[in-house]
Amino acid sequence: MNGAVPLPSPWLPTAPCTPGRPCAAHPDPAPAAFRPAPAPLACARLAAGLATVLLGVLLLPAAGLLPAAGRLALVRLWARTVVRAFGVRPAVTGAHRAGAGPALVVANHVSWLDIPLVAAVLPGRMVAKREVRDWPVLGALAALGGTLFLDRDGLRRLPGAARGVAGALAAGGRVTAFPEGSTWCGRAGGRFRPALFQAAVDTGADVQPVRIDYRPHGAAAYVGEDPLGASLWRVVRTPGLTACVRILDPISVIQYPDRRLLAAAAQRAVHSSAAPPPRTAPLPAVPRQPAAAGYRAVASDNANRPSPSVHHRDSSNPASASSARTPS
DSSP states (O other): OOOOOOOOOTTOOOBSOOSSTTTTOOOSSOGGGOOOOOHHHHHHHHHHHHHHHHHHHHHHHHHTTSOHHHHHHHHHHHHHHHHHHTTOEEEEEOGGGOOSSOEEEEEOOOOTTHHHHHHHHSOOEEEEEGGGGGSTTHHHHHHHTTOEEEOOSOGGGHHHHHHHHHHHHHTTOEEEEOTTSSOOOSSSOOOOOSTTHHHHHHHTOEEEEEEEEEESTTSSOOOTTOOHHHHHHHHHHSTTOEEEEEEOOOBOTTTOOSHHHHHHHHHHHHHTTOOOOOOOOOOOOOOOOOOOTTOOOOOOOGGGSOOOOTTOOSSOOOBTTHHHHSOO
8 A cells, every 4th residue: 555545536526515505505595584394393294204215115025026017106106205205395397208118317416305206207217326225224225126326436337337227228117317426406517427328329218308406495405515314304394395397308319329419418408497596576666766867767687687606606615425425
């Protein structure tokens, strides 16, 4: 050993998002208007959510005995129940765009909630980092559910991971991946890594892009060194937390036969479909004053100017632990 520090893997992207304000802090848009849910209600939501997850662990072996259609229906019901148990209201649009055949489902990555949200709409096999297999309870649940574990410590292992995804697609199933490789706060996103898109190119399967947004912003974001317990508590204490899931038009590999072009097309589709910011109440009407002589009255446009991006900061600590804490 020479004491040299190993270089970081180019597959392990990091996001500039942090658990502190303004990335994952809630509420949005006005802190003064935020009223957290009472502690007893939050505790009840937390208990119900964890109990539903554990119920899935117990039922999964029996679900494996069901035919494919019944198993997928059960997964959708369980995932939807998990989301609602934690107090999150899902709002799904564009479900008619999803085909019944094999597809590589790709979505932006904001939270651990992304996984049950996508499974509730487009159930299939998930791609997750290898470390998830060692998580208590959730690791066993993921393995029993047919999760494809990805070893991201070296680029030489990526072709094998792509072949595993291709095998699942060739068998006629769906595979869900989060190609940003790390969680972001939802106000911005990362580059889609092209490696797993090779599976769609090899099998001719469509790429099904999905956009996920949470309102209020930041409440569900699981970024940086945010502890899972803190994220769970923030979710159950946020009143009216809504998850907006938009299923976009599928992308054909015939149009984009190269994995890099395919990844770029999916990234554009997902990032360009971000939900508009929530509308705020209009300001009270102000009586119009006559314009002074020689001047023309104009409306101020300050209220319509977009706020600076949360990532346009002079000092920002990269959340290197983001990819180490969330599935990708």
